[in-house]
Amino acid sequence: MDNSSMNYLCLAAALDPAFIIQQPIPVTIEQLTAILCCTPRNVKFILRKLEEQQLITWIPGRGRGHYSQLTFLRSVDEVLEEKFQDMVSKGRIKPAIELIGQYQVNEPLKERLLTVLDKQMGFWSEPGSTSGQEVLRISRNRPMEKLDPAMVYTAFETYLLGHICSTLITYDAENGGFMPGLAHTWEANADSTSYLFYLRKGVRFHHGRTMTSRDVKETLQRLIGLDSPAISHFKDICHVGLESDYRIRFDLVQPNTFFLHLFSSIYMSILPYDVDFAANPVGTGPYQVLDLNEDVLVLGAYDLYYGIRPLLDRVEIWYLPHLGSSVRQYQLTDAGHNPLPAGEDQGHSIDYPALGCRYILFNFKREGLHQQQAVRQALRILYNQPAMIRELGGNRIMPADSFLPWKSSDHEFTEPPLEEARALLEAGGYGGEVLTIAYRTRKEDQEEASWLLERGRKIGLQLQLHPLTEYDLTDIMNHADLLIAEEVLEDDWQWGMINYFRNESNYLHDLLLDRQKTTLKRVLNHFSRLPAEERAELLDLSESKLRDNCWVLYGCHMNKKAQLSQNLFGLQTGSFGFLDISKLWVKSGFQ
Secondary structure, rough: OOHHHHHHHHHHHOOOOOOOOOEEEEEHHHHHHHHHHOOHHHHHEEEHHHHHHHHHHEOOOOOOOOOEEEOOOOOOOHHHHHHHHHHHHHHOHHHHHHHHHOOOOOOHHHHHHHHHHHHHOOOEOOOOOOOOOEEEEEEEEEOOOOOOOOOOOOOOHHHHHHHOOOOOEEEEOOEEEEEEEEEEEEEEOOOOOEEEEEOOOOOOOOOEEOOOOHHHHHHHHHHHOOOOOOOOHHHEHHHHHEEEEOOEEEOOOOOOOOOHOOOOOHHHHHOOOOOOOOOOOOOOOOOOEEEEEOEEEEEEOOOOOOOOOOOEEEEEEEEEOOOOOOEEEEEEEOOOOOOOOOOOOEEEEEEEOOOOOEEEEEOOOOHHHHHHHHHHHOOOHOOHHHHHHHHHHHOOOEEOOOOHHHHOOOOOOOOHHHHHHHHHHOOOOOOEEEEEEEEEOOHHHHHHHHHHHHHHHHOOOOEEEEEOOOHHHHHHHHHEEEEEEEEOOOOOOHHHHHHHHHHOOHHHHOOHHHHHHHHHHHHHHOOOOOOOOHHHHHHHHHHHHHHHOOOOEEOOEEEEEEEEOOOEEEEOOHHHHOOOOOOOEEOOOOO
């Protein structure tokens, strides 16, 4: 379909409310010239094309001062839907999204259009080339957060950066050890106060230059210069020595047995010293950034990747705010862009039990009755884990008493009567005040907020819902007493936990008081000097501070889902329960 449909929609929108199908509308060429922003000659050409495609009938006025007659033959919804489907079938996702926002679209039509758009997500094999370009499209129902290793604080963006950038070493969750990355080997001195990394030779950044030890040093310096929220993890480093282009040494002020975890973290993704990553995201990972804007992130396989080149050629992550599905689509469609009919076997779904949990955090920087521990204990009864799983179900698979599922499994859960919560409210001096719950507009958050609202009414507790379309700290600080949140940890769970307690960009840091954070800091003060078992004990003690004081109310562990094509191979899960895109490939079989 050419631009005729766009001209048709433009005319219909401009002439509304006079727009009526099959009824002539009096207009002049001068009017249409202004609407279409072109010359009278071009207007007549456009009208002729519209007539040829049986979109309108046109009867020109005879003589000066006489109106012409324009008759629309098809509804705006019909033409818009046809144009939309034409765009998405050709992979023009961004113009299709813009089309929805450009015209007034009723809800039933919007649902149909977004369903069409959703079917374009998943795997596509692009025709027209012998190379057989394979593309994965993923939809997200929220905008892209900071895509910068120094500042990243969300799971999905961390996952994406892991495909764009590489670290010196990687954590092997299965064996609990470390594997070579950009460094092919490393060593530490006897008292763990000095670490030496030996870098691979010939590793190229996406802009073509070879990586050297200077890039490693400047990556650390960048964290310091940007005042990264994770910079406290690296405070023990007192000197960085460039012993050659491919050897770098880190000297520490005290023993640090946790040091290797830091250099396998996303924050130490090695970046080129001669490129501003914020303006031009360049790394050494299996994928390079081809496009990044408010609508889409496009990643292309990097042919010069130092490891094994990805088999998927391109990955597109689209921001589709109205789709709202929490199931990731890894579906496969054929080269003709025809999704499999509904009801047919489209593959299978797999589950990813997430490391981490959903929870409630109190805003201690806001005055209110939630400052009283008895009131928080009442809310602990209200936000009862077994009751929530039983009544809300969904992907909630296990009650949580910790961020770690194996810790929660050791806890014996009870379900106290709501009357105990009423008594605790009275003990805390509750007199009918309103407590405000902030939550993101995601399915699970909305369900739990509404569920708490109804349970609160049963004991006379007035709760008020405060939905958040995005994480706005000022809004939360000023208006919320409670915040429904979810924490998903990396496979390196000790790193994930200590980062949760120390990182200055998360909910915990924002909403606890300084004295509370000091208490946690004191518990974890010697964390990095200890062996793994003793570090685990400190993390357990820190969680007990959150739990026993009701600073945090643990909710439930979640099960993440992904829809997979039956022809999809190379399935390997990474941190946060996402598939490792660089390992995926499509098996076509015998035709």
